[in-house]
Amino acid sequence: MNSAEIETVDVVVVGAGFSGMYAIHRLRDYKVVCFEAGDGVGGTWYWNRYPGARVDIESVEYSYGFDESLQQEWSWPEYFSAQPDLERYANHVADRFNLRQHIRFSNPVTRLAFDEARERWNVYTEAGDHVVCRFVIAATGSLTAPNSPPWPGREKFCGDIYHTARWPAEGVDFSGKRVGFIGTGSTGIQAMPIIARQAKELYVFQRTPAYCMPSGNRPLDKEHERDWKANYATRREQMLDTYGASLVEYPEYSAHDCTPEDREKILEKAWNSKSAFQLLFAFSDVMTDAEANEMVCEFVRRKIRSIVKNPKTADLLCPKTYPIGGKRLCIGNGYFEMFNQENVTLVDVRDSPIKEFTETGLLTERDQYELDVIVTATGFDAVTGAMTRIDIEGCGQRKLVDKWAEGPSTYLGAMVAGFPNLFMIHGPSTPAAQAQMITTGEWQVNWTADIIDEMMHKGHARIDVTESAEQEWADEVDMVSGLSLHKFADSWYNGKNIEGKKGGFMVYVGGFPRFRLLCEEAVQSGYKGFVFA
Structure with missing residues (x-):
């Protein structure tokens, strides 16, 4: 050129x-x-x-x-x-x-x-x-x-393969199809109940079960909308001063301060609230105290076991290896109920990993699954x-x-x-x-x-940052992640969803107010950590 x-x-x-x-x-x-x-x-x-x-x-x-x-x-x-x-x-x-x-x-x-x-x-x-x-x-x-599955043989499969992050704008008709769905994160939890209504058979290939709570979604109440529109300026400022820039309730009491009966009432209220992430903030120490977190985990497991009729399936759907909130909490609408349908089968690929695509479906270490369509909700790099x-x-x-x-x-x-x-x-x-x-x-x-x-x-032509400033920020990121329970989960937060990806915790979990403060202070203190030319 x-x-x-x-x-x-x-x-x-x-x-x-x-x-x-x-x-x-x-x-x-x-x-x-x-x-x-x-x-x-x-x-x-x-x-x-x-x-x-x-x-x-x-x-x-x-x-x-x-x-x-x-x-x-x-x-x-x-x-x-x-x-x-x-x-x-x-x-x-x-x-x-x-x-x-x-x-x-x-x-x-x-x-x-x-x-x-x-x-x-x-x-x-x-x-x-x-x-x-x-x-x-x-x-x-x-x-x-998008992160695509690493298994060989993709080109052999005679049916259709879709990645949820590259979905056809015209949609997909699953009527009468045998569908294999790979991935049980937030995307899969939203998509599968709808696909299960159409598909002849739905095979859910699960490696790690997810914590999922009801969405609480419903038509927007007009009075709620009027209240927000009358107070938007104030609410926006309040949001910037909350941990996640969202107006969930942030209690000051610990799970240990409550009786078992009170804890159950608080968790039940959070489960049925209109705020999707209220479970993570049911108590002040859910994300910092392992015992408090486990109380919330067990509450969710009891919910799963009460919804899913098959005890073996329910047990497989119960997360046991990481704290709630360690991965992004999933929000669903009929996800656990879906496993009570006769056309839905849960496949444990932690116990029997997927080996390859075949001409007619997927091969695990133990079984061959005959499929017409494969959906990959395998997340992102x-x-x-x-x-x-x-x-x-x-x-x-x-x-x-x-x-x-x-x-x-x-x-x-x-x-x-x-x-x-x-x-x-x-x-x-x-x-x-x-x-x-x-x-x-x-x-x-x-x-x-x-x-x-x-x-x-x-008239500055160039702005850069110093490597020592990078190291100071890395220390801050490590410090706040070390204080939370996020470190006990393998997730996209730390790149562990991608085989071979290196690096530590990649998301700042010190809360948005602290992040905002540190950014503002760096500029106001004479651009600390920056270099101008």
Whole structure:
């Protein structure tokens, strides 16, 4: 490509999910271009169209707060909105704020290369774009790089294989089909009860059972909506001051302070509450005290055994090897009840692992399963995957994938030493999905944009971070994760869902208020840990 075809802009945004869209809007006074791999906006809610896809945070909270008119004009049909409504909302925002003029769809970024002499990023895309810019904002998301099963023989299978994160927009008809479903995380728990209503047979291949509580979803009460709209400004501030940027109840009493009878009443109330994650905050010490956590675990196991009629199946569905909340708590609608249907079979692949795909289905160490369709809900190369799948080259021609070979290193989850002017939203070592992602993404975009504004005002060409600052942040991340029970579970939080993936805990679990405070203090104390040129 000759120089006449090279485009120059101020900012390139990677990804048109909710954080990427807001970044375009917040930085609208600059020349901004956004590259998006999909052909529409919405990020997670564009790609994840599988049956039953639904948010597990109340939609009045899981929404933008930057524009009061937007908050007042939009109405959610349910407490926990389904994927079509969230995608509709994303499209409404893109149209209302005229964001599409900045977005180039179906055009993923393939390479980023920093030119040290010119202090500019060269951005290359699959469609052949070459854009030179001062700043890159990677709004690539924590859960965007699908993880496919590693078993051999995929090409042999004569039926259809679907990954839940790349679901056909036209949907899938399972009527009369023998379906194998691999994966019992939050996606599988949402999708399977709906598929089971259609399928002739559904085989659920479970490696690790999940803690799951009822969604509490229902049509949104109009009085509840009016109350939120009358108090949005106050509520948004309250959200930023809560651990997960969501207004669940945070009690001050320990599980040990309660009698067994009182504990049961509290847990029963949490189980039946409209707040999807209330079980994790039923007591002040659920995520820090192993005994308190086990009380909640056993409560859920009793629920499972009371719902699932077959004792052997119920026992297999009871998690016993990790604390509740150690993996993301799942929210379901009829998941455990589904196993009482005659057409549903639970397959324990912890005891008998899957070996390979065959022409007619799946082969485990003990059995052959004849299937017409296989659905893989095998998750994501989370937190780092979206970034490491782009060829990113910083100072000294160092590749990001090489720097992160032993695990991701960042400062405040926002920048990486040796990769100047490259900012991440919901990057490694941020709260990510441990906090409500639209509200916290908005905050991170504002924090980032304020830095860019100050650089432009003062004439700074480059901002980087030091490796010592990265180490200090790594120590903070390790410290807060060490105080919680998250460390006792293998999950995408620590990359243990991907065979061979290295690195420690990749999500900040010290709570959003502490994360926010430390980010603000770093800037206000003279940009501690940052280096300007």
